[in-house]
Amino acid sequence: MKAFVVSEYAHPSKIHLTHNAPEPVQKPGSDELLIDVHSAGLNFFDILQCQGKYQTQPPRPFVLGAEFAGTVAAAPPGSPYKPGDRVFGAAQGAYGERVVAQRDYVLHLLDVLSFDQGAGIFMTYPTSYEALVGRAKLQTGEWLLVLAAAGGVGMAAVQIGKALGAHVIACASPSKLDVARSMGGADFVVDYTQDGWQKEVLKITGGRGVDVVFDPVGRIKDALKCVVWGGRALVVGFAGGEIEKLPLNLVLLKNVSVIGIYWGSYQKNKTTRVSEVWTELLALFASGRLKPVVFNGRYTLGTLTQGLQDLENRKTWGKVVVHVREPSARGKL
Ligand SMILES: NC(=O)c1ccc[n+]([C@@H]2O[C@H](COP(=O)([O-])OP(=O)(O)OC[C@H]3O[C@@H](n4cnc5c(N)ncnc54)[C@H](OP(=O)(O)O)[C@@H]3O)[C@@H](O)[C@H]2O)c1
Structure with missing residues (x-):
């Protein structure tokens, strides 16, 4: 073969x-x-x-x-x-x-x-779903910021965030912003390769900031500049190539929860959750609310x-x- x-x-x-x-x-x-x-x-x-x-x-x-x-x-x-x-x-x-x-x-x-x-879809969608639903407990009407939003887990997070009724801001390289909006369904897109991109996020949220950050890149420190007091930051991956080190004073000052997600470990540690997540995801695919890109x-x-x-x-x-x-x-x- x-x-x-x-x-x-x-x-x-x-x-x-x-x-x-x-x-x-x-x-x-x-x-x-x-x-x-x-x-x-x-x-x-x-x-x-x-x-x-x-x-x-x-x-x-x-x-x-x-x-x-x-x-x-x-x-x-x-x-x-x-x-x-x-x-x-x-x-x-x-x-x-x-x-x-x-x-x-x-x-x-x-x-x-x-x-x-x-x-x-076997790795991306359950990772993003469990991150947002099981770990960050994203609520309808909350603001969600997705980094690398046009990538595999990012695009899934944008679609799942929308399906959950959140307002979704997608960050990506300039050439991928259209994809994040048209195929992901993001409400707003921001080029995070520009210095000071967080100001644009603050402007979009009326100066408030986002409730949840979904980060597959390793840029949580940057994103904390536009997170609300008491927000949540999901550590999903390090596509940027380096394992991020976070100054904990920033976490303390804003009362932020930094939350890890490693979907690959669920099969061994939380098997029942694996089947729950797939039941919920398959229903969303069947209804057309999630469309893999x-x-x-x-x-x-x-x-x-x-x-x-x-x-x-x-x-x-x-x-x-x-x-x-x-x-x-x-x-x-
Ligand atoms: N925690 C888990 O259970 C879990 C599960 C699956 C994947 N992951 C991890 O999540 C990360 C993303 O996975 P993925 O499947 O979404 O990957 P992907 O489809 O390749 O997307 C990664 C995106 O990261 C962005 N990026 C930023 N800096 C980059 C750099 N220096 N080099 C390459 N890309 C860079 C790029 O978007 P822009 O050009 O728009 O910046 C790229 O599209 C990986 O680290 C992966 O290991 C974790």
Whole structure:
């Protein structure tokens, strides 16, 4: 099968597509599913894992990729899934035509969602939903500030904030502001690459400031300048490349709550919440209130390295997806 195999650690630009990679086992174990991958979601950590720099490294050689949407090729007896079912989920090896996934990391893909949309929602949407609902307890009518609002988790946060009835201010690079407004549904957009951008946020909120900050970049210190007294700041990620260090006097002076969210740890620590979040999210997708946004890069396995480099170089918006199978083999898109 075709797959993006990492035999030696290197930057993705140095790795070539393997055309005859070994297929995974044809008979999945009792808690596994064999999946025909149609689309796969790109993540920054793929670039790190490819170079041996990520916190979890499979033994080499391994197939890169972590998120997929596709159809079930084989399921064990008694499984709630059957061959042909449309599914999405997470599994090491998503940049290959077939992958074996743990059943707990697979969900049925709603008919309203395409394979491309499904390939990018397993990590972004539950992270943003649990951050805003479970952790920050965002309320209808509150002001929400989303940093990197045109990116994967950011765009999900904008849409979820709107679905919850918040006023949403989206911050992004200038070329991505239109996307955050038109596809994310943000009420206001602010270019946060300009000095003093916080003044614009204060102006939009009538001088009051925002109640909640959603930060996947590592810029909470900057954002505290436009947070209300008693506000909440969500630590979601460090896309800026450095783990932010926060002067706690700022936290103290404004009575701010700084709240962490690591969705990947919920499956182990709070399993019941995982199914609750997905029940709520799937209802929002089904009703059309959440619409996953896919970057228009049209990458295939053959051009995957370009996609990873575009992601690395901050050229993308929405969720970046690669077509793993040829369109003729993908069925309904
Ligand atoms: N806590 C969790 O459970 C969880 C779950 C998923 C992801 N994350 C983390 O959240 C972060 C964002 O993930 P994502 O999937 O949204 O990524 P993404 O789609 O690649 O978006 C990241 C955005 O960050 C902004 N950015 C700011 N400074 C940047 C820089 N120096 N280099 C690259 N991008 C920069 C860019 O938007 P602008 O150009 O508009 O600034 C970019 O679009 C990552 O650190 C990821 O690890 C955390």
